[in-house]
Amino acid sequence: MKADIKKKEFDQAEEKLADLMFFGLDYGIENLHADSAGTLIPIVVTEKEGERDLKRFVTERMEEGLKKGEQFLMNEKEARYGIVIYDGYLTVDGNKVDAVLVKGFDRQDEVGYIIGQRYSRKKDNTELEVIGNPAFIGNEEQMLK
Structure with a gap:
């Protein structure tokens, strides 16, 4: 996050955006449950006049997919809302934890x-466990301009 970005709390976000973001967390966790390899391909969901459009960004490296998804969103000219869903990490008490x-x-x-949702996957099987509640991480530079 850049220092010059205005800081706003999550409860200041439009309710429809918050709903779309929680959908994104749920959808990301569902995708991880379905993929025993533990792969979450970056996803962009846009919403215009109540209609949602979902696109996956499959690349050789997940980081490239995330960048392509963000570029797609920055070039989107019609949607009112947009989200990027991806797999990453959160640091909690000095420990790096997997998170959607x-x-x-x-x-x-x-x-x-x-926002983020922590999770863990047992190494000996495909079972995925959600840890705690969704958390507000912070603000990001506006991509829908």
Whole structure:
């Protein structure tokens, strides 16, 4: 996050954006449950007039997929809302923990928001466990301009 981004709390986000972002967390966790390899391909969901459109960004490296998804969102000119869903990490008490992260944007807001949901996967099987509650991570530079 850049230092010049205005700081806003998550409860200041438009309710429809918050709903879309929580959908993104749920969808990301569902995808991880379904993939025993533990892979979450970066996903962009846009919403215009109540209609949602979902796109996956499959690349050789997940980081490239995330960048392509963000570039797609920055070039999107019609949607009111947009989110980027991806697999990442959160650091909690000095420990790095797997997390589904969602960056969310409302074209009529000056900032974006980031939320995350921690999870763990047992090494000996495919069982995935959600840890704690979703958390507000911070603000992000607006991508829907």
